[in-house]
Each structure stands twice: as structure tokens, then as C-alpha cells.
Amino acid sequence: MIGRSPISEVPVRVVVCLKPVPDPREPWRFDPVRQTLVRDSSEGILNPQDDLALEAALRWRDAGLDLDCWALTMGAQSARDILKRALAKGADHAVWLHDPDLAGSDLLATTRALTAAIRRIGVVDLVLMGDRSLDAGTGALGAMLAEALGWPHLAGAEAVSVSADRLTATRQGTRDRLQCAWPAVASVAALAGGPRLPSFTGIMATAKKEPVTWTRADLGLAPEEVGLGGSATRVIERMPSPGPAQGEVSA
């Protein structure tokens, strides 16, 4: 069992899944062989809704919840950079899934890798993430992780809050108020006030703290379960964006 009884003296363990996405202000590059976006740039940014998910967890701690916050991501160099930033903001631990075998994973293969990582972290009460990513924008990862973990999923979550053994959120769009018991997955769509910036003291305190790096083998996954070989979808052709429109402003 991954989740635990709420009657516990130990901190609530929250894993926040963070995704590096290409900076929309920079031109995006594509690998013509893999037919995937080149993600080795150090110019990547944290997916904005994932930043909100991290912020939600940190606010719960600010409000007095005894919370153990793990930041988890998968990817190339920019993934390490966003984990460093998450540590500076207040995450207690950072795990970087970094292995060439993981590159090119589709939704199903990514779900396998993240699920294996969450299981390796141990007893986890809540998994948070953004409702969708700025680049691929599939919007399905939360549901897929919840299914793989056997947990309920609050999607499109706004005004997400936690109390005792319950997670409560307003569903974006319908405005319905929903609740479920832990362990659970929540996909955060909006959060009033937005995310915090790392503080100077946070940056200094975590300057020498490095994310823990886990490989495919560390996750106990076979090569054929992840990466392009473990994916059930194949990009046949990609037509890149022509890039930002060039315009002229005149007065």
C-alpha cells in the first residue's frame, strides 16, 4: 500500500510532478530522427500549471501542515534546473529521472516511469501536478497516474485545499466542489495569487543541494517499458510551427 492512514504522526508526503517545457519566447527545435522536441536546452522553464501545483503544496505547509514535499521530474538538463528552483522555493527533496532510455516516452511510458518513481519514494499521500502542459498539452497524465496508482483523481482543480485526510477542490468549468480521501492525485488548473518566486535565502540555502538522480534501472523498469521502445504511439510526421509572427508596429 502506498497511502497510509491519516492517523499518523509523520508528515503528509506530497509528490509534485514538474515538467520542463521550452520557453515559448525562444524558437523551439525538433529532432528530425526521433520526431520529438529537443529538450536538452538549459532555457527550459517550469510548466506554469506545475508551478501552481508546487505552490499549493508549499502554501499548505505555510498554513501549518506538517508536510514533506518531493519535487519529481523527468528529462534532460532543463529538468535539473527546475528541480533546483523547486528546492530553492521550499521543496524538501528533488528527484530527477534522467536516463537516455527514458527519452521519447509517450504518455503511457511516462506514466510507467513516474509511477515507479512514486512507488520508490515510498509512502505517499498526495500527488500533485499541473492540469496540462504548455508544450504537449495532453491533459491526461493525472488520470493515467491515478489509474496506475489505483487512486482517485481530482482534475481541473482550482482552490485546492487539504484537511485531515481529505482533499477538496473546485472543478474548473463546472465550478462543482469535489472531495476525496487520500491517497489521491490532483491536477491543478488555477490557484489564486499565482506561484511564489524563490527567496534569496532559499537560493543560498539550497545552492549546494543537488537533486537525486534515478535511472531507468533504479526504477526497476525494463528498457522496453519506457522511451520510444516502450511507447504505444509513434510520431510519423511533425510540422513545426512557423515561429512567432513577425510584425511591425508603427505610430
Next chain:
Amino acid sequence: MSVWILAELEGSLPTGLTFELLTAGRMLADGLGQPLGAVVIGSGVTPFAGQLVSLGADRVVVADHPSLHPDLSEPYVDLATQAMAPFGPTHLLAGHTPLGVEVAGRLAVRAQAGLVTACTGLGLAGGAVVAERPSDGGLARIGVTSPLAIFTLQPGHHAWPSANAERSGEVMALELPAEGLISRIQLLESMPGEQSDR
């Protein structure tokens, strides 16, 4: 072997996207030489089932129970599985809506199926289905290699089918065990009149 769509309703009426799913599903089913099935899940949805036949479905499986609510989607996953399983589904088309994505995502994990979300087009190339979707700032054409392929479709990319009252098809109702309708998500407060087409 069969192609399926997951129908969605707003109140007692099918969504426009459901009509688009019927068009796309019919096109795939005809191209693959398979029947088109439709799953209809919700509260008070039975009267709608016959319309799906006139709009192109060959088989409609209905799960109708007052406790079913689209924000409480867990039972939908079990019911969709139960509806399609006897007929060997090869492709499932759902709307790119909160409900459609939730059901599609969970089914993809359950069946270890390839999932392509937010599709703007579906076509056939060499007997295989190819989806088009926005991706990484551009447009990608994506194929699926698993025995079951699942797609969620964005609205506004397919025409609505014409109704044909002469069409015949099979309408079946699922037997709903009480334990099959349990959701771990609780609805605390509902805001009537608010709709989501996210």
C-alpha cells in the same frame, strides 16, 4: 473487432462534440470494415440511445443510473470497459473534455493502450489510423501501435452526421450492480447551469 465512441450529454441532450465523434467514428469504422459502437453513460440517458443509431452507430450500449454524474467519472471507466469488452474494441474516440480525457486516460492505463489526446483530425493510412494534433507549437501526425488505440477529439473539426430514421442497430442496456457505481470522489456542492467545454 469494433470502433467505439464515448457519447457525452449536457443535461438530456447530446453535446455537439458527440455528433462529431459519430462522424469520425463512422469514417473509421467504414474504412476498417468494422461496426461502430457507442457507449452512453449517465443519468436519464436511455431516450438518447436510439438517436445514436439513426446518426450512424451500429450498436449502442447504455448505462443509465441516477447516481451517475460526469464529475464523478470513476464508474464511467468501469462501465465503458464493461460495455466494449465483449465486442473486441480496436479504437475508442472520446471528446477532449474533462470527462472524455479522464475516461480515456484511465482506460489507456488499464488496457495498456496508446492514447493521443486533443486530436484535430483522424484519417487512415495503409489500413492504420493516423491522428493529427497540435504538439510542441506545431502539428504532429501520430500513429498507435497497441491493439487498442484511444483518441480524444477537440470540438469543431468534424461535421455533424445527418440523421437517418431508416438505419437499424442494436441498443443494449448494461445491468448495473450497485457496487459498480461507487465513486471515491464526493460531490459536495453542484453549480447548476455552469458548463465546461474545456
